[in-house]
Amino acid sequence: MSTTLAFLGDFGEAIKFIFQERESVSGGVQIGGIPELAGFGATHMIVSIAALAIAAALAIPLALWLGHIGRGDFVATATSNVGRAVPSLALLAFFISFVGLGYTNVIAVLVLLAIPPLITNTYVGVRQVDRDTVDAARGQGMTDLEIVRKIELPLALPSIFGGLRISAVNVVATATIAPLANVQTLGEPIITPQTYGFVGQLGAAIVVAVITLAVDFAFARLQRAVTPEGLKLEEPARRRWFSLPTRRRLESR
Amino acid sequence: MGDSSDRSTAEPLEFREVTKRYPGAAQAAVDGLSLQVPAGEICVLVGPSGCGKTTAMRMVNRMIEITSGDILLGDRSVRDRKPADLRREIGYVIQHVGLFPHWTIGENIATVPRLQGWDKRRIDTRVDELLELIGLPAETRSRFPSQLSGGQRQRVGVARALACDPPVMLMDEPFGAIDPINRERLQNEFLRLQAELRKTIVFVTHDIDEAIKMGDRIAILQEGGKLAQYAPPAELLMYPASRFVEDFVGSDRALKRLALQRVRDIDLWKAAAIRVGTPIAEAQAMIADADVSYAMLVDEAGRPKGWLSDRALAGERVTDDLRSPAHPIVDLDDVLRDALADLLSSETRYGAVVDERGALAGILSLEVIQQFLHAAPAASATGADLLRE
Numbered sequence: 099m100s101t102t103l104a105f106l107g108d109f110g111e112a113i114k115f116i117f118q119e120r121e122s123v124s125g126g127v128q129i130g131g132i133p134e135l136a137g138f139g140a141t142h143m144i145v146s147i148a149a150l151a152i153a154a155a156l157a158i159p160l161a162l163w164l165g166h167i168g169r170g171d172f173v174a175t176a177t178s179n180v181g182r183a184v185p186s187l188a189l190l191a192f193f194i195s196f197v198g199l200g201y202t203n204v205i206a207v208l209v210l211l212a213i214p215p216l217i218t219n220t221y222v223g224v225r226q227v228d229r230d231t232v233d234a235a236r237g238q239g240m241t242d243l244e245i246v247r248k249i250e251l252p253l254a255l256p257s258i259f260g261g262l263r264i265s266a267v268n269v270v271a272t273a274t275i276a277p278l279a280n281v282q283t284l285g286e287p288i289i290t291p292q293t294y295g296f297v298g299q300l301g302a303a304i305v306v307a308v309i310t311l312a313v314d315f316a317f318a319r320l321q322r323a324v325t326p327e328g329l330k331l332e333e334p335a336r337r338r339w340f341s342l343p344t345r346r347r348l349e350s351r
Numbered sequence: 352m353g354d355s356s357d358r359s360t361a362e363p364l365e366f367r368e369v370t371k372r373y374p375g376a377a378q379a380a381v382d383g384l385s386l387q388v389p390a391g392e393i394c395v396l397v398g399p400s401g402c403g404k405t406t407a408m409r410m411v412n413r414m415i416e417i418t419s420g421d422i423l424l425g426d427r428s429v430r431d432r433k434p435a436d437l438r439r440e441i442g443y444v445i446q447h448v449g450l451f452p453h454w455t456i457g458e459n460i461a462t463v464p465r466l467q468g469w470d471k472r473r474i475d476t477r478v479d480e481l482l483e484l485i486g487l488p489a490e491t492r493s494r495f496p497s498q499l500s501g502g503q504r505q506r507v508g509v510a511r512a513l514a515c516d517p518p519v520m521l522m523d524e525p526f527g528a529i530d531p532i533n534r535e536r537l538q539n540e541f542l543r544l545q546a547e548l549r550k551t552i553v554f555v556t557h558d559i560d561e562a563i564k565m566g567d568r569i570a571i572l573q574e575g576g577k578l579a580q581y582a583p584p585a586e587l588l589m590y591p592a593s594r595f596v597e598d599f600v601g602s603d604r605a606l607k608r609l610a611l612q613r614v615r616d617i618d619l620w621k622a623a624a625i626r627v628g629t630p631i632a633e634a635q636a637m638i639a640d641a642d643v644s645y646a647m648l649v650d651e652a653g654r655p656k657g658w659l660s661d662r663a664l665a666g667e668r669v670t671d672d673l674r675s676p677a678h679p680i681v682d683l684d685d686v687l688r689d690a691l692a693d694l695l696s697s698e699t700r701y702g703a704v705v706d707e708r709g710a711l712a713g714i715l716s717l718e719v720i721q722q723f724l725h726a727a728p729a730a731s732a733t734g735a736d737l738l739r740e
Binding site: 228230231232233234235236237238239240241244248249252253326327328329331 | 412414434435436437438439440443445446447448449450451452453454455462463466495496497498508511512521
């Protein structure tokens with residue numbers, strides 16, 4: 099392996115770091131290799147999944163309701179702007195003074211990171227449902243809850259999963275700052291070069307990048323899978339990787 | 352279909368001083384609207400945009416809340432009902448149909464039965480029945496709305512509204528988004544359906560021609576939601592209650608009235624129907640007795656052959672010498688407007704009207720049509736009305 103990867107220089111070394119244990123830069127401890135990275139990876143995924151799940155449980159119902167009553171333009175834009183403006187790193191430091199170090203802190207930060215795209219996409223997804231369709235549903239005698247559950251939610255699902263996809267990618271990438279709050283995710287080698295060295299940083303970054311791409315791909319597939327059959331039919335095949343149902347498509351109905 | 356038409360129901364609908372006022376608006380959207388729709392009739396609400404016709408319709412199923420006044424469905428006030436329950440009992444069809452794009456046609460049609468908790472067998476039977484009623488093949492039920500044409504979707508919209516056999520239907524410009532040729536077809540189809548179902552229908556349109564065609568009664572609304580006139584189409588055309596109605600109905604309302612009548616509805620002229628070989632004295636007597644001074648030659652079955660010439664009547668007996676052919680020939684069941692068109696485009700001033708067997712039933716002329724247009728169709732007509740004509 100060492101010979102085949104030698105020509106890649108640091109990059110090759112980084113890949114080797116992923117698969118083989120070695121002594122730390124400062125000496126004395128073994129670092130790298132599958133078992134250690136798998137441990138970091140597990141923590142990374144637990145933190146990410148927990149954050150995404152909590153964010154979804156909070157944001158999606160709220161945004162569904164706001165979209166249903168049509169009174170959330172302000173909330174939808176404000177949350178996404180605030181979300182973009184406040185850096186997660188600053189939040190992490192901010193939360194240390196309230197909840198201290200540890201999982202609660204990290205998950206809280208990641209939840210806040212994940213919420214804005216979910217609110218925006220869910221809200222937009224509901225608002226883009228043809229108003230005539232909703233009017234017809236109400237006119238047939240559906241209650242508000244039935245309209246949300248049977249009509250608006252299924253039709254907004256592609257957009258909601260678009261939001262989940264953005265949030266999941268953000269969360270997985272950002273979970274690398276967790277070691278600053280003492281939670282050892284795949285960010286550990288990135289944040290502590292004095293132990294892992296440049297090769298360790300690069301190796302962990304490669305792993306995070308691969309996981310992020312995999313998550314993105316998986317959610318793209320999921321998004322496709324949850325798109326109702328009747329909507330796929332009116333959508334030209336070449337649009338399949340676009341995450342949001344576009345206004346044009348909804349109007350052409 | 353026999354099964355469901357047997358239990359088909361309809362209830363009368365009554366608007367009592369219904370007013371809708373939006374907060375902050377200077378003018379009421381609907382202002383003291385009172386009208387009664389007898390069970391099984393189509394009441395068309397028509398008027399320029401902003402006249403409150405859609406608002407008036409949407410208050411029936413409480414899609415819009417009534418500010419004051421009341422709407423009675425049967426003998427119950429809609430204000431005493433829970434909106435969702437009320438709406439499940441009222442068919443609802445809108446211009447852009449609003450089919451649920453993620454549901455199959457079958458699921459769309461079954462919307463209200465499913466909300467009402469019908470069992471699956473009963474729903475399936477009903478969906479099949481309705482697909483047949485609207486003339487779509489049974490396999491349509493597993494397709495999606497995006498796979499159907501506009502006209503088919505509109506039919507499905509009607510089927511969805513009919514699913515639970517509602518006593519009342521609301522239709523908001525249901526054919527407005529359809530091209531003219533298909534619109535006419537859908538209108539005719541719907542009238543046939545209505546002849547069978549006899550629902551009480553509130554039908555909104557901005558198109559006076561559609562109103563005249565579809566309505567048993569027409570309510571013309573004017574700006575500010577005021578009722579300008581409520582009358583059957585013929586009466587509306589004959590006696591517009593105001594300048595506004597007159598303008599809205601259009602300057603060709605005489606022609607529109609002709610479109611509402613069939614040839615058999617009017618008093619035709621009597622013609623002398625004479626066979627070859629009739630003694631001349633007898634023929635002369637028949638001509639003297641007729642409304643037209645020309646005589647029509649008919650065959651053994653009484654079918655018109657042509658107008659007799661003077662020469663044919665000069666001898667002892669009538670010969671078959673013709674001055675002109677019997678053209679145009681008009682059916683008793685023809686619409687008067689079409690008959691008029693035939694008459695205008697032919698060389699003779701008289702049209703031979705024939706019955707189902709093809710035998711001469713009378714003569715149609717421009718004068719006959721004029722007389723009809725000037726005659727009073729309703730007892731309520733006053734001299735002033737006639738003078739204004």
